[in-house]
Amino acid sequence: MLKILKYSFYDLMRSRWSYVYFFFYLILGFVLLFLNNDVNKAVITLMNIIIVLTPLIGTIFGVMYYYNSKEFTELLLAQPINRSKIFMGQYLGISISLTLSLVLGLGIPFIAYGLFKSAAIFDFGLLLVVGSFLNFIFVALSYNIALSTENRIKGFGYAILMWLFLAVIYDGIFLISLVVFNEYPLDKFSLITTMFNPIDLSRILILLKLDISALLGYTGAVFRKFFGTNTGMLLSMSILVLWVVLPVLRMNFKLRKKDF
Amino acid sequence: MIEFKNLHKRFGKLTVLEGLDLAIKKGGIFAILGPNGSGKTTLIKCLLGMVIPNKGEITYKNESVLRKWSYRNDLNYLPQIANFPPNLTVFELIQMVKNLRQKKSNEQELINLFGLNDSLQKKLGNLSGGTKQKVNIVLTFMFDSELIILDEPTTGLDPIALIHLKELIQKEKTKGKTILITTHIMSVVEELANEIVFLLDGKIYFKGSIDELKKQTDNDNLEHAIANLISKQYA
Helix, strand or coil, X not given: CHHHHHHXXXXXXXXXXXXXXXXXHHHHHHHHHHHHCCHHHHHHHHHHHHXXXXXXXXXXXXXXXXXXXXXXXXXXXXCCCCHHHHHHHHHHHHHHHHHHHHHHHHHHHXXXXXXXXXXXXXXXXXXXXXXXXXXXXXXXXXXXHHHXXXXXXXXXXXXXXXXXXXXXXXXXXXXXXXXXCCCCCCHHHHHHHHHCCHHHHHHHHHHHHCCCHHHHHHHHHHHHHHHCXXXXXHHHHHHHHHHHHHHHHHHHHHHHHCCC | CEEEEEEEXXXXXXXXXXXXXXXXXXXXXXXXXXXXXXXXXXXXXXXXXXXXXXXXXXXXXXXECCCCCHHHHHEEEECCCCCCCCCCEHHHHHHHHHHHHCCCEXXXXXXXXXXXXXXXXXXXXXXXXXXXXXXXXXXXXXXXXXXXXXXXXXXXCCHHHHHHHHHHHHXXXXXXXXXXXXXXXXXXXXXXCCEEEXXXXXXXXXXXXXXXXXXXXXXXXXXXXXXXXXXXXXX
16 A cells, blocks of 8 residues: 555655645745735735635545546556555645645745744644645545546536535625524524534634634634633544544445456 | 356446356467447456456456456556557656566567667657557556457557557467457458357357358358358348
8 A cells, every 4th residue: 555655655756746836835834924914914924725625625636637647557457556545645645745835835924924923823733634624535535436437527426516515605604594493592503513514623723722702692602612622622633633544444445346 | 268157247228248158278369250239349348357258257267357466466458549648758667567567578578679769868748659559559468477469459540550569469469369350351360260259139140260160151261151150130
């Protein structure tokens, strides 16, 4: 598996898109820092971008890589290697290279700006951790979609829909339901609904760390009470881990019956 | 050496293999023929473990291959379409496959034979279709395995490369290897094959030597004899 990972990783590291992605974050980091002149504010703006963008890029990279390397995967399948190792290697290769683009692209400007002297280092660290999680989650989800869809146009469409649903539509439904049921106590409901969407979960996790939750009112207080504690943090982190593990398990299950 | 027993494979509503039985002895060149969509590639992919049959058993050297992978160490496969990671160079790809197989290989000889020395440092994405196929052939023949499976090996090759390929196949045969070929080019079959396996409607329709086929179809020309077999499907 490590060998496949290594080559997938090299292959991606040499593709133009990894660099485009890396430079995008690099430029974004510098621009934000010099416009805001404040690490804390930059972290908030970055959060808004990362939370939407990393899932999108992860989804697109995952689907694209799967379909583009299909014939090569067939070549690997004819080699004496276990099937699931091939796909796990590819999956980790994509996820790690995307994560590296993110961490390096944002890390360099922030370190250059003097992150280590700033109190925002933990917030920034959390942002990177959550961004990396989102990479792993969405590459896994998109790989699942690609594995289940033979037609690449359809696969691409489903993957984008999945992203659109989790990044935009889910929030819409969530908000509508809050308005419709506003006569009922909704704190538990909203807490649980948040858990089912990795993007929302990441957003809340960061927002609450950033001490701007006072803006969120009563529900914010409930959220803060929950996520602010160590248990809440641990629980939400483990749910993010679950969001990685479950799709990966399904991938392995799907692989056992898949024809190439 | 290879045995397929009562093999069934369906893709959705489409039945491709329907109770196929086939035994292939060790040594010699076997041409797997049949009209388009008759299940040649599916049969090969079942043997490789890429397609999982709905029913039936496949054994290689008397051991079941279903859901296993280590048996593939003793088999070389040339896929129909050669497509490699575009950002790796030819050299890196060869190193990678060598690294995966951990087996003795003679790639340099083959690289010289197919004149790939100048392409070694080029990225695979920049190679022409024929050159990719040559790389594909190098990857297939560089290991010493008892079984060699070639799926449409002649696609995109120039005449010189084709001659080299045929020589290569003959050479492997004299070493006592078993070679399975699917192709639509009858001159290749006539030149190389010891035995023909003809697939039709998901079953083996004919198995035997070229002469037997000619006799059975009452036709002196192999191309016409095969066309004769295929036309029965259209009738």
